[in-house]
Amino acid sequence: MKCEIISVGTELLVGDTLNTNAQYLSRELSLLGIRVIYHTTVGDNPKRLEDVIKIALERSNLVITTGGLGPTQDDLTKEVVADLFGKELIQDEKVKEDLLQYFANREFVMTDNNLKQTFIPEAAEILHNPGGTAPGIMIKEQGKTIILLPGPPREMMGIFEGAVLKLIKKDRNKLVVSRYYNLSDIGESAAEDRLLDLIDVQENPTIATYAKMGEVLIRITANGNDEKVINGLLDKYEAIMIERFGENIFTFSRDSLSEAVGKLLIEKNVTIATAESCTGGLIASQLTEISGISKVFGMGIVSYSNEAKQKILHVSENTLLKFGAVSPETAREMCDNLQKISGADLAVSVTGIAGPEGGSEEKPVGLVYIGLNYKGNTKVTQWHFKGDRKIVQQKTATKVFHLIRKSVVDKGE
């Protein structure tokens, strides 16, 4: 099946918004064995929108649009598609009811323009939107399928992962199964290098690598008609992955490193406390994105100033004066004292220079010390991260999670 993704919205064409929807849909559809052969982006202009939909329907069997389903004047996708297929827009009572409920739940006053979202092209299938007001819409005619999804990524994904996935799976009966291996502490090209022999001859299963800051996700996808055969294939490849990447694999899922580490801490019941300077709360904040983390995480300190380092973490004035705030000595006192204050099994500290200001020849931007006290053993490591402020902060957080995982896995709980 050939698919085209059409993104609707002038904000994309003026560069205000990055088109993450097209990437998300492309990846998900590829996983399902559906070939995406074009992406098109068009503004909130009915004539041009009509033209691109016509072109797409000529060259693809499945067309998915995102954007232009909302309540405002320039939301036109549904109207253009209904016109193109010669369909009336009819108010749907169930959609209206859901909409009123949505606003009632939020104690928002509903402006009248919202009702526009309750009109659906006749004979179209309504795709429930679990996280917003505009439902998705599917129309099937003459061997072509067009699916209209809203533009806000969360709503688009919510409909895709629910209603759309169900429809696609019903439509085809080939099985597609993927397994994931998420690696840290290895670059993408190095990871790919170790897989070249497999990638070169890949057919079934296929192998893909995705790089994110400090993480490399490997996806192995097999398809067929028999689940047993598929899993046999995947087992064979899994053995190869473990052999080639053993210690780098931090999770056998798509979980990010921080998620995997949070779950590991919960599972092993290892309590943790954080003391952050240059990451400013990023590590604590990533930990607390994980539901249930309160079981093992109770205390985080953002000791941005020297005063906070002294007052809350009792770092000695002498250490700060003699070695400076960004030093292995300060990192060590931060985590050792934090351990005493919190009583946590694992206390981690970070002090560094995120930039762009504050660097010197001796202590350049990107210099970071990470202290880790696990069950009484303290280790301080020094790092040099490249990139702008946000990247240095993110890379530091990723490295901290990597070190936490290593400590807990190596020493057992």
Add this chain to the structure above:
Amino acid sequence: MKCEIISVGTELLVGDTLNTNAQYLSRELSLLGIRVIYHTTVGDNPKRLEDVIKIALERSNLVITTGGLGPTQDDLTKEVVADLFGKELIQDEKVKEDLLQYFANREFVMTDNNLKQTFIPEAAEILHNPGGTAPGIMIKEQGKTIILLPGPPREMMGIFEGAVLKLIKKDRNKLVVSRYYNLSDIGESAAEDRLLDLIDVQENPTIATYAKMGEVLIRITANGNDEKVINGLLDKYEAIMIERFGENIFTFSRDSLSEAVGKLLIEKNVTIATAESCTGGLIASQLTEISGISKVFGMGIVSYSNEAKQKILHVSENTLLKFGAVSPETAREMCDNLQKISGADLAVSVTGIAGPEGGSEEKPVGLVYIGLNYKGNTKVTQWHFKGDRKIVQQKTATKVFHLIRKSVVDKGE
């Protein structure tokens, strides 16, 4: 001038790569007053590539491609375009010299396939690539211009900011100016509702709204030949924006709310400290994304457990037992005590239930108390946020920044 951007590469269609090039070019071209009306993405397939270039040349005056100029077999853009225009590819001695120099400088061994990059369509203009091996190429024929740029973002940008910008500026002299108004505490549809009379008749300037979690960005763009006339138009609209959105406008720029608040605190020299429970460090982390924030932000506490609330923030056991951790009383003690510990002008505290666990009938998921002590005056407010864990955390942080801004702006510094 109408422009279309064509991105070439199968990695985009399978979702391996996010198309940041299209966004970058769109933004830069819009700023120059060139209207981008389509983005198209196509794989490394010569027939499809030819088709989309043909369509683009029909509907646009300027076509910019990115990708497919490199040394490998599947880099085909130059070949397809040369074919389409009936041009021979001729080896360019200067480009060859640059290429050999590039490898010599890096002490890399040059593989032979690199020489492919030295062949240029006859009569084309060569656009110097300051950061890579494949030069950009421009062909002008019959009132149409096509510019071929390489895919790696740094190389693409290097050529754009150098050779391409020079060509475009030489070509035109129309001015385009945009102004931004970023609003909080108002929904997108409500904001647009107040602008409908202007949007309905818009021509010059044009108005666009963009929604992000808890923020609505309005952009007003005017064009013309005379800077004074343009600014006069924009001044008139600015007065209308202030009249209609006054207190909702948190910045006259594209800065996010947290950035705007951080800069405000730095400018007014208002020192701040944070005590977070359910947001787990998110507020501190957003503050410390801002360069220079150390001038006003020294201390943040993530008091996730009751123990941390007692030990670090000295919340009384009695308060926690009698009213619970998620209560106005706890929020008040958290910020009042934090103020004393930190000595900050403004101390903010957050306690709530981010979910999905931990809710009850009396205290449901999404219930959040925000305490704000500014110059000795404490105010605690209660909120109910809907959404999943991450959304509740994000909405809480946004609300905190909104309240901080209001306090500082209302009371002056």
